[in-house]
Structure formats: C-alpha cells, structure tokens
Amino acid sequence: MIRASGISLRRGVKVLLDQSEFTIHPGERVGLVGKNGAGKTTLFALLQGELDLDAGHLSMPESWRIASVEQHIADRDRPAREFVIDGDRDLRRLQDQRAATHDDDGQRIAELEAALLEADAWTAPSRAEQLLAGLGFKPEEWLLPVGHFSGGWQMRLALARALMAPSDLLLLDEPTNHLDLDAMLWLERWLVSYPGTVLLISHDTEFLDAVAKAILHIDHHKLVRYKGGYHDFIMQRAERMQQAQIAYQRQTREAARLQSFIDRFKAQATKAKQAQSRVKALSRMQLLAPLKEDSSISIQLPSPTYVPDPLLTLDKADLGYGSTAILKNVQLMVRGGGRIGILGMNGAGKSTLIKTLAGQQAPLSGEKVAAKGLEIGYFAQHQLDMIDPDSSPLQHLARLAPDVREQELRNYLGSFGFSGDMASNPTAPFSGGEKARLALALIVWQKPNLLLLDEPTNHLDVDTREALATALAGYEGSVLLVSHDRHLLRSTVDEFWIVADGQVQEFDGDLEDYRDWLLSRNASARADARKETRALQQDDSNSVDRRTQRRQEAETRQRLAQLRKPLDKQLGKIESQMEKTGERLQELDLLMQDPNFYTDQYKDERPQLLAEHGELSKQHTELEEQWLDLQEQIETLAQSDH
Structure with a gap:
C-alpha cells in the first residue's frame, strides 16, 4: 500500500x-x-x-x-503502434537482447525466447492496436509517424503508451x-x-x-x-463541514464560559484555586479552527441587448478547408434562445462547423445567412494563445472598453475570479484554467446573443466548471456547445445535433442514447473490420503457392529445432543424473528396509547413510522439477509449430 x-x-x-x-x-x-x-x-x-x-x-x-503519461514526446518519427509498444520497456529490452544474440548461442536464445513468451511479446502488436482503436485511431493511422498527428492526438498516443506499460500503480493527470x-x-x-x-x-x-x-x-x-465517487464526496464533505462548525461553536461557547469564570474570580482568594484550574483547562483545550469553504467563483454572463430569431442558417452548405469538404449539404437553423449541444467523435467535423458559424471560415458552397443584429461570442482553445503574458486582466479588458471606469472593469473581472492584485498583475504565471476564464470574460463582455463554445472547460477546475454551468443555465442568449463534459451538457443544453459521416443532423435522444449509439456503431465497425481482415487473410493464403508455404514451414521447423537443441541437450544431462541418483536411492531404500540396519551392525555407518539418503532425495526432487520445466518449454515450442 x-x-x-x-x-x-x-x-x-x-x-x-x-x-x-x-x-x-x-x-x-x-x-x-x-x-x-x-x-x-x-x-x-x-x-x-x-x-x-x-x-x-x-x-x-x-x-x-509506476506508469504515467509522458508530457514530452521526443521521437516523432516513430510509427504510432511502435511508439505505444515502447511503453513496455521490459519487453523492448528483451527484444533488443534477442536481436543482439548470436545464432550459435542456443542456450541464450532459448532463455530469451522463454522470457519473451512470458512477456506476451507475440500479442504486443494486437494489444497496442486495441488501445489505439479504443482511443479513436483508425487502422490506417496505426503505422503513421507520431509527428503526423496534432498535439491533442499525440497526447492520446502518450496515454495509450502509459496504458501499455505493465504497472502496479497508474498515475493519470x-x-x-x-x-x-x-x-x-x-x-x-x-x-x-x-x-x-x-x-x-x-x-x-x-x-x-x-x-x-x-x-x-x-x-x-x-x-x-x-x-x-465524486458526488458521494460532495455529500460527505458538506456533512463534515456542518459537524465541524457545530464542534467549533460548542468549543467557542465552552472557552468563553471558562474565560468568564477566570476573569470573575481570579482576584478572590476563596476562588483562586478554582480559577487556576479553569486556566489550565483552557490552556489544554486544543482550539478548533472553523472549517471554511474555499472562496468560490460566481460567473455572471451579461444578458444580450437583443436576440433575433432565427440567428443563423446554413442552406445546402459544404464545409471544409481548401477544396476538401468535411461536411456536405448541411442544412440547419440556430434559433433565438436555442441551447444546442454538438455531439460527435474527434475529427468528425464539430470544430469545422463551429468555425464556419463563427465566421472564421466561409462555406465551400451553399448559403450562410446571418440575422441583422447578430453578435457572436466565440470561444476556442486558441483563444488562450491570444492572452498577452505581459498584460494584466485589467489591461486586456481596458483595450476592449477604453471609456469605462476602472472600478466597473474590476467589478466585472471579480465575477470571473480576478480580484485585487490578480486583476492588475501580468498573466504570465496564470494557469491554463485561469487563462481560459479570462478569455471567456473578454468574450462575453460585449454581450453576444450567440455563444459558440468549443471545449470551454478544458483546464477549468470543478468549481469553475460548476460556475460556468450555472451561468450558462441563466444566460438569455443562444448557446452552441461542444464539450466532453457530460455534466455541463446535461445542465446547459436542451437539444443535440450529431456530426457524423460528413453530415449534421438533429439527434433525437439524450446522452445515454448517444452512448448506446456509439457502442452499437463501434460494435458494427469492429465486426466489419474482422470480416475484412478474414477476407484479406483468405486472399493472401490463396495467393501464396504451395512451394513458398513448404519453404516457410521448413524454415520454421529449422528455427524451432535450433531452439530445441540446447533444451534436449540439457534434458539428457538431467535424465542421466536422475538415473544415477535413482539407482543409489533404490540401494539405500533396500538397505534401510533390512532390520539389521537399525542394530549395532550399522551403528557407525547409519548416520552417514541416512544423511546421504536425505541429500539424494532432495537432489532427485530438484532434478524432477528441472526436467518438468524443460519438458514444458519443449512442448511450448512444439505447439508454436502448429
């Protein structure tokens, strides 16, 4: 532990x-x-x-x-699957030793082959592929170099690598x-x-x-x-704080009572001894500190001045980059007051949709119509890069509102958790969560009537996430939200759109229905992949002629014979030793069955003979265990030939 x-x-x-x-x-x-x-x-x-x-x-x-996710990825040219397998360092060490061993060193080869078998070397590629598939990598991506992937996908590879490592303690941040x-x-x-x-x-x-x-x-x-879990923690902590407050109040009353007695009677000779007793009791009292809730953040989103309806429409629009359409024939309408959660796997086109709606990129074809008076507040992860490290939150906001009094700006920033010195100090040492809060504060200052939020909770702590959920629930404008935070989605949106297979459609269901849809979809995809793999294997086997197959079988038999040779040699030595010890043990057993063995006839030899029998019995048992182990290794090699 x-x-x-x-x-x-x-x-x-x-x-x-x-x-x-x-x-x-x-x-x-x-x-x-x-x-x-x-x-x-x-x-x-x-x-x-x-x-x-x-x-x-x-x-x-x-x-x-101990296994953990590495934050720095050095080898970006490494194929993704091999990068993941590298997480099993013991396996890689054994493979390197096997590659460096000369073919004529049969004993060492046998030892390494047995160790590789114990390390599940032959299943490592398939285990790595299962991790990659689970974390969203397509089969055609498994052998691409690590550097081919974006930063977020590289972190998925680092996670898969940590899960691949045999571990007793897994640390996940x-x-x-x-x-x-x-x-x-x-x-x-x-x-x-x-x-x-x-x-x-x-x-x-x-x-x-x-x-x-x-x-x-x-x-x-x-x-x-x-x-x-977490919700159990919330309930238990609330009860703990309540009990601590009761204990603190009880102790405060008792301390006040003791102090009152001391102050009243310390000058009276008849009560001096009793007063001194109270002084000692008060000094022995282990003072309890009131258990306070950490200062919380209460985000306030200004209400928009005007909310037209509809706000935005896309009509038969193709969305994408350059000449590549990621989403085709998109038809949708963002209504005034609408609260929409956008679902879909990474890479399906959620961010492409949001960027198009935000005006960051134009549709490749079709029509986009924005209502008169539309004011968009767009939050994406790159917003954090726009924070000037040398400027304070107050300076950032003053650039947007140069004519507003400083105290009003400070009051607004305070509602996002930036008060006192934090509002006027440079943002360079800010955490990712603090930068995200500041970016959000700058976006909503201008009272948008449509908030487009692409993963706004990354880097935010639990309290800030809860404050954002509360603020969005009371926001009077429209919200389009991309998030993997299920609690935020449940408490903020009223309907869902799903982005999948190049389409954007309304999703008739909740997050549980979406989970079931994902599981069903993935099961179908795995079944199709297995069918395709079997078909390819069948085609490959039909294309290999019988002569090539015989040559491959011969090479396999030769390799296994080479591996088995030192094992057979060692087995012969052990069998010879077992035969000798067995014969001597049989002689001693017959002698010990003779009644005369326990008379004075064998008085001088008996201790030595009994000691020899015990030692030989021990040796024979050890030889039997070695013999069984070698037989098991030979049997394993024989099975690998089939």
Whole structure:
C-alpha cells in the first residue's frame, strides 16, 4: 500500500501540504481533487520520486511499477503502434537482447525466447492496436509517424503508451482533456477492469463517479479521504463541514464560559484555586479552527441587448478547408434562445462547423445567412494563445472598453475570479484554467446573443466548471456547445445535433442514447473490420503457392529445432543424473528396509547413510522439477509449430 504520515510539501514559499497523511490500498481507484494550484500534480511528482518531502514519511512497495503519461514526446518519427509498444520497456529490452544474440548461442536464445513468451511479446502488436482503436485511431493511422498527428492526438498516443506499460500503480493527470465522449467511455471501461492501483486527477465529475471508489481531497493543505465517487464526496464533505462548525461553536461557547469564570474570580482568594484550574483547562483545550469553504467563483454572463430569431442558417452548405469538404449539404437553423449541444467523435467535423458559424471560415458552397443584429461570442482553445503574458486582466479588458471606469472593469473581472492584485498583475504565471476564464470574460463582455463554445472547460477546475454551468443555465442568449463534459451538457443544453459521416443532423435522444449509439456503431465497425481482415487473410493464403508455404514451414521447423537443441541437450544431462541418483536411492531404500540396519551392525555407518539418503532425495526432487520445466518449454515450442 501507499502510506504517508506527517508529510509537508512546498513549492518555493507556497505551502501545498502541511503535516498531512493518507493511505491508498492495493487495487484501489482513487480520485485526487482540489483547486488548481492546490498541489495535485506536485503530489504525483512526489510519488514518482521526482521531488523530496520537506517533512514526514512516504512509503510504497519497492517492487511496484509506476506508469504515467509522458508530457514530452521526443521521437516523432516513430510509427504510432511502435511508439505505444515502447511503453513496455521490459519487453523492448528483451527484444533488443534477442536481436543482439548470436545464432550459435542456443542456450541464450532459448532463455530469451522463454522470457519473451512470458512477456506476451507475440500479442504486443494486437494489444497496442486495441488501445489505439479504443482511443479513436483508425487502422490506417496505426503505422503513421507520431509527428503526423496534432498535439491533442499525440497526447492520446502518450496515454495509450502509459496504458501499455505493465504497472502496479497508474498515475493519470487529466487523461480526458483531449478525449471525445467515445474515447472517454472506452477509458472508463478500461480503468474499471485494470487490476492495479489507480490515482486519478480529473475535473470531470461524471468520469470520477464512473471510475473512482475513493476521493482524496486537498483541503487547506491537508489530504482528506472520502469513500465513494465524486458526488458521494460532495455529500460527505458538506456533512463534515456542518459537524465541524457545530464542534467549533460548542468549543467557542465552552472557552468563553471558562474565560468568564477566570476573569470573575481570579482576584478572590476563596476562588483562586478554582480559577487556576479553569486556566489550565483552557490552556489544554486544543482550539478548533472553523472549517471554511474555499472562496468560490460566481460567473455572471451579461444578458444580450437583443436576440433575433432565427440567428443563423446554413442552406445546402459544404464545409471544409481548401477544396476538401468535411461536411456536405448541411442544412440547419440556430434559433433565438436555442441551447444546442454538438455531439460527435474527434475529427468528425464539430470544430469545422463551429468555425464556419463563427465566421472564421466561409462555406465551400451553399448559403450562410446571418440575422441583422447578430453578435457572436466565440470561444476556442486558441483563444488562450491570444492572452498577452505581459498584460494584466485589467489591461486586456481596458483595450476592449477604453471609456469605462476602472472600478466597473474590476467589478466585472471579480465575477470571473480576478480580484485585487490578480486583476492588475501580468498573466504570465496564470494557469491554463485561469487563462481560459479570462478569455471567456473578454468574450462575453460585449454581450453576444450567440455563444459558440468549443471545449470551454478544458483546464477549468470543478468549481469553475460548476460556475460556468450555472451561468450558462441563466444566460438569455443562444448557446452552441461542444464539450466532453457530460455534466455541463446535461445542465446547459436542451437539444443535440450529431456530426457524423460528413453530415449534421438533429439527434433525437439524450446522452445515454448517444452512448448506446456509439457502442452499437463501434460494435458494427469492429465486426466489419474482422470480416475484412478474414477476407484479406483468405486472399493472401490463396495467393501464396504451395512451394513458398513448404519453404516457410521448413524454415520454421529449422528455427524451432535450433531452439530445441540446447533444451534436449540439457534434458539428457538431467535424465542421466536422475538415473544415477535413482539407482543409489533404490540401494539405500533396500538397505534401510533390512532390520539389521537399525542394530549395532550399522551403528557407525547409519548416520552417514541416512544423511546421504536425505541429500539424494532432495537432489532427485530438484532434478524432477528441472526436467518438468524443460519438458514444458519443449512442448511450448512444439505447439508454436502448429
């Protein structure tokens, strides 16, 4: 298990953990939650041995293998499938040793072949392909170089590589950030069946509910453990805070009563002893601190001045880039006050649709009609790159509203969590979540009547996501939302569009129906792929002539004979030794069955003969075990010939 006691962690002058403790048992799936900057990623670095404790003790089994997602990808020329298999470093080490071994070293070859068999070397490509398929990679992409993929897809490859590694402890820091709903559902199922221990950082509450069986919460520099998923944690924490407040109020009243007695009677000789007793009681009292809720963010979205209806229409439009149409014959209408969630797998064309509606690119054909008075607020991930690191939130907003009083700008920024010095300091040290909040604040300042939001919750912590969901629920304009955050979708939108197979259509159902649609679609795709594979294999087998097949079979037999030769030689030696020890044991058994063996006739020889019998029995047992092991290896080689 992982056990921490009295641990303290600092980053510079900032205290992250102070005299904290926790325990994680083998096989548990634990969610790690807390505000951005609370120390979640730092705790991961500690578990991986990248940091030292400032105080306390942390222990875990030395034999545990730890897997995590690498943030930096160096080898971009590596084929995707091979890059994923590289995650199994022990396997790659064995393969390198086998490649470097001379063919005449039969003993070493046999040992390595047995080790490779134990490491499931022959199934590694198919296991890697299953991971790639689950995370959304098409078969024709499996052998493309890593550098061919965008940054988000490269992070999927890094995730697949971590899942490929044999591990006892799996550390996942925001694994769903670059996943669509399809891949997220697959990852949920994979983690639930993973036999090791999982420690998971995620701001997606439904993902945590599906995977985690316990929650570790970083709260005021302490780690507090809760049983169950995220919503169980919310309920238990609310009850804990209520009980703590009751205990604090009770202690405050008792301390006041003691102090009152002391103040009243300390000068009276008859009461001096009793007053001194109260002083001691008060000094022994371990003062409780009131358990306060972290300061929360309350996002306020200004109501639009005017909302025309309809706002936007696309009529028989082809959407795409250059001369390539990704979506064809699109016909849709965005109504005033509409709240639409856009579903579809990554690469299906969701962002293409949003960019076209936002005016970032024109339709390749067809017609796009915008209502008079349309004001669009468009949020996409590239908005974070537009944040000037040398400027403060206040300066960013003042550029949009140069004639507005500073206090009004500060009040507005405060509703997005930028108050005091944070509003006037440069944004360079801001986290991704803080930059996303600022970008959103700048977008909605101009009171748009149509919000186009493409994955707005990436990098946002749970509290900010909840604040955004609440704000969008009360927003009086129209919303088109692309998000893999199911809680945000459920609480914000009234209907869904689905982007799939080059089309955009209304989806008659909810997120559960969409999940069932995905599972059915993927099952059909896998069945079609298996049929195609069998057909190709059949065609290949028919195209190989009998002479080539005989040559391949002969080469296989020759290779297996070469591998079996040292095993047969070793087997012969063991059988010879077993024959000798067996014959001597038989002689000793006959002698020990003779009644005279236990008389004075054998008094001097008997101890030595009994010791010899015991040693030979032990040797014979060991030789039998070696013989059985060699027979098993030979049988395995024979089976691989079929």
